[in-house]
Every structure is written in C-alpha cells, then in structure tokens.
Amino acid sequence: MLKQIQQLKPNVYDYTLPELEALLQGWGQPTFRARQLYRQLYVNLAASFEAMTDLPVALRARLAEETRLGSLDLRREQMADSGDTRKALWALPGEAVIETVLMRYPERATVCVSTQAGCAMGCVFCATGQMGLLRNVSTGEIVEQVLHMQRVLRTNGAHLTNLVFMGMGEPFANYDRWWAAVERLHDPQGFNFGARNMTVSTVGLVPGIHRLASETLPVNLAVSLHAPSDQLRSALMPVNQRFPLHELLAAVQEYIERTRRRVSFEYVLLQGQNDTRELAAELADLVGGMLCHVNLIPWNPVPGTPLHRSHRRQVETFQQVLVERGIPCTVRVERGLEIAAACGQLAALPAGMPLVVA
Numbered sequence: 469m470l471k472q473i474q475q476l477k478p479n480v481y482d483y484t485l486p487e488l489e490a491l492l493q494g495w496g497q498p499t500f501r502a503r504q505l506y507r508q509l510y511v512n513l514a515a516s517f518e519a520m521t522d523l524p525v526a527l528r529a530r531l532a533e534e535t536r537l538g539s540l541d542l543r544r545e546q547m548a549d550s551g552d553t554r555k556a557l558w559a560l561p562g563e564a565v566i567e568t569v570l571m572r573y574p575e576r577a578t579v580c581v582s583t584q585a586g587c588a589m590g591c592v593f594c595a596t597g598q599m600g601l602l603r604n605v606s607t608g609e610i611v612e613q614v615l616h617m618q619r620v621l622r623t624n625g626a627h628l629t630n631l632v633f634m635g636m637g638e639p640f641a642n643y644d645r646w647w648a649a650v651e652r653l654h655d656p657q658g659f660n661f662g663a664r665n666m667t668v669s670t671v672g673l674v675p676g677i678h679r680l681a682s683e684t685l686p687v688n689l690a691v692s693l694h695a696p697s698d699q700l701r702s703a704l705m706p707v708n709q710r711f712p713l714h715e716l717l718a719a720v721q722e723y724i725e726r727t728r729r730r731v732s733f734e735y736v737l738l739q740g741q742n743d744t745r746e747l748a749a750e751l752a753d754l755v756g757g758m759l760c761h762v763n764l765i766p767w768n769p770v771p772g773t774p775l776h777r778s779h780r781r782q783v784e785t786f787q788q789v790l791v792e793r794g795i796p797c798t799v800r801v802e803r804g805l806e807i808a809a810a811c812g813q814l815a816a817l818p819a820g821m822p823l824v825v826a
C-alpha cells in the first residue's frame with residue numbers, strides 16, 4: 469500500500485525549473501529555493517532529499533512527503549568488459565522494466581538510454597522488438613537513467629562525454645517526452661550537457677526526422693537502415709512499409725541540408741540476409757553523395773530468432789566495398805555481449821527479480 473502511494477506522488481525529475489518554482493511558490497517558498505533544488509538535482513546529483521542540506525529541513529520533509537526523487541527502481545546491475553560496461557535494469561511504476569547501459573573507454577564514457585519500455589516497431593533482429601510496446605518512458609525517467617550513470621562515473625573521478633538514445637524503444641515514437649529530456653539535460657543552469665554530444669537513433673520515422681531538423685539544439689541523427697532495397701528492408705523492418713526508402717532518404721537529405729550535420733546510417737549485418745558484396749555496392753549507390761557515415765554492426769545474438777551473425781570476413785568485405793566507393797564506414801566496437809547489453813539485445817527480464825550487483 470505504501471509503495472502504491474509512493475508511486476502516485478509526482479516525480480521531481482518530471483518538473484522543469486519554472487514548474488518547480490510554481491510548486492514551491494505554492495508552498496510559500498521564495499523563488500530562489502526552486503533554483504537551489506534544481507542545482508541539487510542536476511548539478512550536485514543529490515541521491516536523496518536529506519542530502520540537500522542547503523534546503524530547510526521542513527522543506528526537505530515536505531518534498532519527501534509530497535513528491536518522489538525519481539520513479540525508477542533499480543533491480544539489478546551487471547558488469548562486463550572488465551567493468552567498462554555496466555547495464556542497469558530498472559522497474560518502472562507498474563509492470564514494465566527498462567535497461568540503461570554505460571560504456572567506458574579510455575577517453576570517453578557513453579550512456580545508452582531507453583525511451584520506451586519495449587517497442588512497437590517489430591524489427592525482426594531485435595530483442596526489444598519482440599517484447600511489443602509496454603509503455604512510454606517519462607521525461608523524468610529518461611533523465612534519471614542519465615543521472616544515475618553520471619553518479620557512478622563521478623565516484624570514479626570520471627564524467628559522461630556522450631549520450632545516445634539507442635536503448636529500448638523508438639525515441640521519435642515518444643518525441644515530446646524525449647525532447648523535453650534533451651532540453652532538461654542540456655539546460656546550462658542544470659546538468660549542462662552539450663547537445664552536440666547527444667545522438668538519437670531512429671528506425672526511420674520520417675515526421676520525427678523533419679521535426680528534429682527544425683529543433684534549435686544540434687542533436688546528432690543516426691538512422692537504422694539495415695538494407696538497401698525496399699523489399700529486403702520491409703522484410704527486416706516493418707516500418708519500411710509506412711516510410712519506404714525514397715521517403716526516408718529524402719527526409720534525411722533535407723535534415724542534412726537544414727542542419728549541415730553528418731548523419732550516421734546504422735547497418736546490422738545478418739549472415740546471408742543483407743551482407744553480400746552486391747548489397748554493399750547497392751548501399752553505396754543509395755547513400756553516395758550524402759553527408760553521411762555508415763556504421764556496420766555485427767549482429768548480436770537474440771534468443772528465439774533464426775538469424776545468424778555475419779562471418780568476420782564478410783563484415784570486412786562489406787566494409788571494403790563501401791570504402792572503395794568513397795563511403796566513410798566503420799565497424800562498431802562490440803560491448804557487453806555477455807550480459808546482453810549490446811545493440812539490439814536489450815530486452816529486460818520481468819520485474820520482481822532479486823537485486824544482484826555483479
């Protein structure tokens with residue numbers, strides 16, 4: 469019962485600064501208190517209301533009484549790659565669960581964030597797609613995932629350098645909440661994270677690409693392509709029937725012309741499906757001349773699918789064909805395979821599992 473009451477309280481991470489000001493003014497507090505609270509949330513990364521010692525005790529007590537400091541319930545964290553990859557499993561209020569992955573490299577630290585619990589897009593090679601859509605993740609819940617990983621990094625004297633919206637879900641299918649999270653994380657009065665260091669990945673929702681092109685913050689765009697023909701792409705990604713390649717690439721070209729930013733095309737390599745030399749040449753013809761980069765992703769195993777990952781030689785050949793035709797192309801470095809934290813593998817286990825920090 470207490471748990472249910474907790475869940476009904478508003479999440480402070482869902483509030484903008486003006487909304488916090490309005491809330492605290494309604495409680496008879498001076499305006500500067502909201503700014504103090506905002507700094508505690510996004511600069512100090514306070515993990516509890518009690519830790520906000522510059523706020524009066526009575527105010528901290530009222531905040532704890534009437535709001536929640538976050539709504540994600542950490543159920544499990546797993547490590548891989550000698551501790552450089554960390555996957556957090558969260559229970560959301562209700563039944564749904566999501567995952568967040570932190571990847572550390574010598575010069576940078578990237579967090580991969582989920583924007584939906586499950587996904588409605590049904591890409592055949594993706595574990596999340598097999599779950600169907602359970603629910604959208606709120607702005608506060610998107611922000612919380614990032615703050616948690618920044619706290620982890622801070623305790624090790626490091627900090628986040630890159631933020632990718634490539635976890636569970638399709639960000640453009642939850643655009644308003646996702647974009648509010650981008651603005652919150654970017655806010656120079658708070659978390660102050662550079663938009664140029666953020667990348668959003670879309671399955672190819674054309675309206676979302678148009679919308680992103682008109683935004684003022686320079687968030688990078690990655691587009692999941694995975695096939696150079698409509699027939700093959702529709703077989704792998706049902707969304708292609710709604711937004712076929714000519715429409716998708718026209719939207720991407722318009723984005724490039726409006727923003728002057730380079731776009732990444734993601735291409736997961738599936739043995740015998742989309743990894744032949746001929747298809748590499750077709751892909752080069754399709755994206756040639758665009759300000760783009762192709763990111764080849766050796767497919768990561770997903771239980772229950774009849775698919776296989778391309779042989780290494782095939783990956784190298786595919787890359788070589790693209791490079792020979794002047795398309796900038798890299799093969800993604802693999803991370804978190806053994807804890808199912810790699811691309812396309814995120815499919816959280818049911819909530820209620822015991823907390824295990826490995």
Ligand code: SF4
Pocket residue numbers: 587588589590591594595596597598635636637638670671692812
């Ligand atoms: S690849 Fe992305 S868009 Fe496709 S099902 Fe998986 S999470 Fe959804």
